[in-house]
Amino acid sequence: MWSGDQLDLGAYLARIGYEGPVGDDGELLPDLETLYAVHRAHTRAIAFESLDVLLGRPVALDVKAIEDKLVHGRRGGYCYEQNSLLAAALERIGFQVSGRGARNRTRGDTLLPVTHAVLVVTVAGQSWLCDAGFGHQGPLEPVPLARSGAEVEQGEWTYAVREEEDGVLALSLLRGDTWRDLYAFSPQRYHPVDYVLLNHYSSTHPRSAFIGQVIVQRPGDAVRTALVGRELTRLYPDGRSERRPVARGELVAVLDREFGLRLSERDVEELGRVNLAED
Template identity: 80%
Template sequence: MWSGDELDLDAYLERIGYQGERGTPGELRPDLRTLYAVHRAHTAAVAFESLDVLLGRPVALDLKSIEDKLVHARRGGYCYEQNSLLAAALERIGFEVSGRGARNRTRGDSVLAVTHAVLVVTVAGEPWLCDAGFGFQGPREPVPLARPGAEVRQGEWMYRVREEEDGVLVLCLLRGDTWRDLYAFSPQHYHPVDYVVLNHYSSSHPASSFTGRLIVQQAGDRVRQALVGRELTRLHPDGLVEQETIGPDGLLAVLDREFGLRLPDRDVAELVRIHRAED
């Protein structure tokens, strides 16, 4: 389903900095240890970004295009790209992977459309939420789904999944002393073609949060960072939020230093022009 047989697995593993117990991809197994290691390496290495949308370029979801961009060009991507790539890699390793569509809940009581792509991976009969594409608040590691309400520590960050009516599951993040909903998803299975439809809205509709706005994010071990427009936000586990304004002259250094993104000259010039136009 996820075109895992077409993926250059060695190149992907090199891109995310994955090393097995003996440093060879051949030792990968569809077990929980491998799932944790691949998920964590992916989220550490590949930034969340939607720069192609800002630059007015189509976002292709066929595996070759995603591999060329995120693996070989060492770019980042947003949820449809990130989780499609992760799904292909996990499928290639031998995992059972299915998709879900999620509804963002980070904007208060507003009811938003289902536009977020997540994965459910089954290991030894137990489902795990896997998500490399929710930006700086997203999980770094798989989150168990078989025990709703259980608190899961990932470094200095805490997550839990709670269950609502009709089998809806909600991923929550502890910020300071408060549990906050990140997104909710139903048991309905989504296929790659469903993400093509959601991607069309997210990359082109005027109401999409990605159109006309620079968004780059990274879920670090301790500090989570998000550059939205000119505002660089640093989120700490204790709930502390720091903000800094990034002008056009500092944009490229921040993209490189904080998010590991180095772009072609033509992209750099256009991004700086857009950033400067916000004055």
């Protein structure tokens, strides 16, 4: 389903700095401990970013293209790339992985289309939400789906999944004393071909949030960091946030320092032209 047989698993594990459990034969076991370790290493190592969309480049979702970009090229990606890569790796290890399509709820009561890709992984009969592609507010680790409303602590951050009508599941994040919905998804399974369609909308439609602006984000244990347009934001578990503008001349340095993105000369040149056009 996820073309895990085409993935260079060793290169992927090296890219994310995997230091989790390994079986006696040197292979990774499809158990819960491994799932946690892979998920956390991935979200720590690979930033959420949509620079290719900003630069007008096509976003390919075949495994080899994603591997070339995120693993060998050490770039980041957005949800379709991130979770397709994670799904391929988990499938290669031996996990049962299925896709879901989610509606972003971070914009208040506005009903948005299904444009976010998430994964559901089954381990020993229990389902876990896995998502390496929601940016700075997304979970660092798998979130159990078996107990509606149960709070799950991930470092200083707390998540919960509650069940709504028609089997819809909503993921929420606690910031300060307030629960804030991140997204909601139905039980309907999504396949890689469905993500191709969603990816086309997100990367080309003029109303897509990724068109015409820099979006780079990263979750963290103590602070979550996001660069949207020219504004750098830091979120804290107690509900505080800090914002500051990023000057055009410091953009490349910020991408490196804050998000671990070391761009090629071509990327820097094209990004500079886009920013000049915005000015």
